[in-house]
Amino acid sequence: MADSDDFEPFVGRMRGGGGGRARSYLSRIVRATRRAGERAGTRGRRFDGSRIGRGAGLARLLGSRSRLAAFRQRRAIVKTRLVRLRGTGIGGARSHLRYLQRDGVQRDGSPGELYSAEEERGDGGAFLERCADDRHQFRIIVSPEDGDQYDDLRSLTRRFMEQMEKDLGTRLDWVAVDHVDTGQPHTHIILRGRDDREQNLVIAREYISRGMRERITDLVTTDLGPRLDRDIRDRLRLEVSAERLTSIDRGLLRRADAGRFLSPNQRDPFRHALETGRLRKLELLGLAQPLPSGTWQLEGDVEDRLRRLGERGDIIRTMQRAITAEKLQRGPTDRVVHSDPPATPIVGRLVERGLADEFSDRHYVLVDATDGRLHHVPVGRSGASELIPSGAIVRISATPAQAPQPSRPARFVDAVRLETLSPVPLERLPRWPGLTWLDRQLLADTGDPVRDSGFGRDVRSALAIRRQWLLDQGLASSSDGQLRAAPGLIETLRERDLTGAGTRLGQELNLPFVPARPGERISGIIERRVDLPSGSYALVANSQEFTLVPWRPLLERKLGSQLSGIMRESGVSWHLGRGRGGPSIG
Known part of the structure; x- marks a missing residue:
């Protein structure tokens, strides 16, 4: 072999030429694919399920029908929202379902009745259990324009869901509630995000935005005839x-x-x-x-301003309905509509709570305040976290802006804070034997301002009666027109309240009541929430006794569960695990 043919092998890794940074073969393929996607105009296209979602082709077919024929169809609004349930989403689903069944949504003022495809009275608890491991659920609002011509929307809803099953090619698991408390009767449908094979139910965007509306309008047109x-x-x-x-x-x-x-x-x-x-x-x-x-x-901005005018008109009609139902004397100047968090706290009686936008789950409250005016205040989605009974005395205030913390879920970070001062109505407080919101008002250095008008006048009258009751009971004295409380008055009244409630509940449960003392260990099943004038409490029972401890909204998810904790001055430090190092809420 000639010397020019000699070679010396070099053992080592292959390197990219040109002295540049080494790139793997896979990375070069990815970059070439991206460049090809840019030229084809596909970069940045978001996956929307249209290729694998159910009902896409049918939705396009329905949308291509004659516009002249559609002109005479009955009209309907269908809003669909996909809600993810993983993590804390199931708690929101529970609150949403409970809220849909609230009082006053039927024609006779009765609570909403849950129903399903086969059941006239649906089981919400069983439905939520089936949803426990679901990735998502669909919340659907169906509102036919001529819904007031139906005596009952159930038949229409069931036929609509049957048609959806045929269109999507799968059995559907759903529950629904009809609401006829507004000028536009409508139905709330909660659909599980699972098909009949327990796989994730993916519905094409075209069917959600177009196909569902076409199906419900077909049904209403068949029932009532085309528009003349x-x-x-x-x-x-x-x-x-x-x-x-x-x-x-x-x-x-x-x-x-x-x-x-x-x-x-x-x-x-x-x-x-x-x-x-x-x-x-x-x-x-x-x-x-x-x-x-x-x-x-x-x-x-004509479109945006007209939308805001429509929303304000809806609010004014809502306030007028509440004024009529409650027989309140509130003139136009005594009605305040808040678009932002209130600059100063609002204290008053909760008249009504509802959904300002049922699709986005935005809540509002109507408060008959101590300033003599009726306030409409948006409270965001956090309004669904805890149900407050109508007639309760509440305080609404703006919360300082703050970032979510790991120990505090983001849903509790809101611009408005809704605080319950007394879950019991004002009418029951003046002569109540235990602690009340009136006592705190009388003993505070600077109580909430109370105007001699509207609900403020009722509060002033109740404060005068409560003041005299405290004097008659020897729990306070008067000097130079100033009320002087006896030592330990607050604790004395709180113990009276708990002891009285314990006696009544003990007869119901056939168990002895044992007051919880600071430093003691609390263990038992969280049975239910108990609302007293002194506050809200959790009833914790075991096989031998029961007690009452301060309520916390987080306990709503633990109803019926076994918990243990240590009683502190500020409440109970609950332990969620069995071990000493388990997680706690306290």
Whole structure:
């Protein structure tokens, strides 16, 4: 072999040429794929389940039907929200289900009744147990425009869900509650995120956004018949003067150019009259202005402002219904609508709590306050974390902005704090033998301000009666017009309250009541929550005795569970594990 053919093998790792950083073969493939995706316009496309979700093809078929035929269909709104349940989501699902069954949602004011495909009275607890390991669930609101023409929405809901099963090719596990306490009857449906093979139920976006609405409108149209010309014209005439976003507004916005300039429809006399009348109404609202040559210009934010006007109108109607139901004397100037957290705390009687937006689960409260006014306050999603009985005395205040902490779940970090001062109504407090909110007001250096009007006048009267009761019982004395409490008054009244409640509950449970003392170990089953004028308590029972300890919202999830803990001055430090080093809430 010639010398020029000699070679010396070098044993080692292969390296990329050019002196650059070594790259694996896989990384080069990934980069080439990304570059190809950029050229194809697919980069950044978010996976939405349309390729593997159920019902996609059918939804496209339903959406391609004749628009002329759809014009005469009965209309309906279908809102669907996917809620993840892993982690703490099941607690929110429990609160949501409980809230849907609250009092006053039926025509006769009775609580909402849960039902399912086969059961007239559904079992919410069993449904939640089946959902325990689910990844997600669907919360659906179905609201037919002509829902008030149905005596019962159950038949419509069951046929709708049967049609969904056929469309999606699987059995569905669901429960529903009908709400007819508003001007628009509607149904809340909670659908498990599992199919009949216990696999994750994935529904195509097209079916959620289009297919479900098409199915419910078909059913309502079959039941009530297609819309007649007279019905369509009457509804459009009502929209001319409405202070909300209407179908006429949407048509105007579609026809307006980039500068929001447009002219009323000239070809159809009826449409021309409708659009002209609507534009005149928008002019009065400061949302449109006429220009020469019969043209108009809409404001740039006309859509958002009309939506806010509609929401405010809904709030005002909600407040008026509450005033009528409670027989309150509150004039227009005594009604306050808050869009932001209140600048100063609001103290008063809880008149009503509801969902400002049932789709996004945003709550509100109506409070008849001590300043003599009725307040509508949004409280966000945290309003569903704990049910407060109507008639309770509450305080609403703004919370300082703070970041979620590992020991404090993010859902408790909200702009508004809703605090229960007395779970028992004011009428029962003046002569109550135990501790009450009135006692704290009388003994505080600076109590909550109370105006001599509305609920404030009722509070002033109750404070005067309570003051005299304390003097008659020898629990306080008066000097120079000032009330002086006997030593240990607060603790004395609290013990009276707990002892009285323990006696009543002992007769019911056939167990002796043992007061909990600081430093003692508490062990037993969390049976239920007990609301007393001095506060809310958890009833903890074992086979031999029971006791009452301060209630905490976290205990809602532990009802029926065995817990143990140590009684402290501020409450119970609960231990969730059996070992000494187990997790605790305290």
